[in-house]
Amino acid sequence: MNIEELSGIIEAILFVSGDPVSIGEIALNLELAELDVQHAVEQLQNKYEEQLSGVRLHRFGKHIQLKTRESYAPYVEKMLQPIQRQSLSNAALETLAVVAYRQPVTRLDVEMVRGVKCDYSLQSLVNKNLIEVCGRKDTLGRPFLYRTTDEFLSHFGISSIDELPEPDEKANEEPKEESCYDSEFDEINTTENETEHEL
């Protein structure tokens, strides 16, 4: 089987599956080298990109999935009622952000940053498969450590954690007119006044 054929096969698998498929599992089940699968995936990805096609191949960590091009969403919605993904609450989003930027973290780590109890939001993120327990911290009580999943990447449409927005590192000496709360009242300017962050 040549690489064109393999990328066709992968396309067929992704089409039938609908859900994310692990590259390692494709290699395992088709009895191929993972590197060959990687190459075919890249080829397929390029093919979709070159043609401005309606579907794109997304990579989320070790998983790949076909999804429609975002800019065509209004047309898809005109024609069909696609399943809408639920957006996360602010609490869940804040908790998720701490896990994403500081992983692996314990519940206590998250609570320190957010200043509120986080059991509930952590558990609901685990239930949504956006984060997972990846071990225990070697401290008193051996608390669980959490990290983000490939599903997390998919939810935010990025292929790796590195694609998350950079938190501002520079000190912001002058007091700004706007605070993070202004942005809620003032749609235009979302600049913030925090001086230094460790995120």
Place this chain on the structure above:
Amino acid sequence: MNIEELSGIIEAILFVSGDPVSIGEIALNLELAELDVQHAVEQLQNKYEEQLSGVRLHRFGKHIQLKTRESYAPYVEKMLQPIQRQSLSNAALETLAVVAYRQPVTRLDVEMVRGVKCDYSLQSLVNKNLIEVCGRKDTLGRPFLYRTTDEFLSHFGISSIDELPEPDEKANEEPKEESCYDSEFDEINTTENETEHEL
């Protein structure tokens, strides 16, 4: 919107729908001339054909649908239902041996020889199609009788039960170290204990 874009839009719609979509309805919903939609569909169809892609655009009269290329079906099948490689546990092997040499046998017969409960290992052998129920014994409770299957013969590469080797009792005259009860304490050989469900 140019024809490339339109065929991308149609692709996205067909992808999300999965089902056949009417060309007329696309034209209606997107407020386009049916002829333009026809052209874009043809373009999309050619694109898929030129590239031996894993998905093809099918037309049935006025409807169109994306489907996987049939020639790739075996690979999709392999992916969705990989061959399960398993080895039999000692518990299952023993149960299978009793059935093979003493068939037809009831569960109680097997348990008499093995000295442990055998419901689970019998059921798992039935699930693996190595043994089957071949009737009921005419005693109290009319218990099921089990025998080996043709699948059993093909797994062992023999054409009939008569080809089973004589169990070599001489070689085993000295009582073995481990009895079925010892196995509970023996880390390596826990499979003999029927409470182990590793099949």
Place this chain on the structure above:
Amino acid sequence: MAHIFRLSQFEGPLDMLLFLIGKAKIDIKDIFVSEITDQYIAAVREAEDIDMEEASAFIQMAATLLLIKSRSLLPKPEPPQEEDPEQLLIRQLEEYAALKKVAKEMQQFEKIAAKMYEKLPEEFPLPPPTLELEGLSLSALAEAFANLLVRLPEDEGEETMVHRIMREEHTVRDCMANILKLSRGSRVSFNSVLSKSPTRHEVVVVFLALLELIRLGKISCVQEDTYGEIYIRNNQKGRLKH
């Protein structure tokens, strides 16, 4: 300023402090030279919804702010070993502000990703699963059987064998008839219904028979002491032969 706040509109005390800072248009670092902390304490005091579960974090923050305030009124005894509570809180607020910012940016990502539609899995008819059994050999099968045959004599006479014989000898039905027969005329003890050296299985079956007869109202039993002898009295004198 008589603002009435709902605690539930904030993600926590840090969120509320940031809100107050934002409203006052000051820098986080200037929180302690402003009215913010007083405003916070007042706001918590006047909050409409005091759900203790939720309010505890807000109240704890109010306590911290009061502590910081009282410290500023006292002379500092020595250079602190740990981070000042003031510095700690400022750092927490800055971190939290940064967190809120990235969370907001992530929300944009989320919004875009939500517009990338997936498709439902296709219905794909699959053949029955193929099972490949590894390490199967005729000799292993024969050996397994031979081992069992060797083991068998050891087991003979043990529980498994005994059990089988017992099951056939004692049935609840037979024992019920036996108890009714023996108890005809005079009361009998439970032990006398049993054979001379009863097995556990026999005792269980006879006891079950006893329970069944009591349920049917055919006998009644008396036991005078705990663990004492059970006496059986037949309730149906004279109507037994059938």
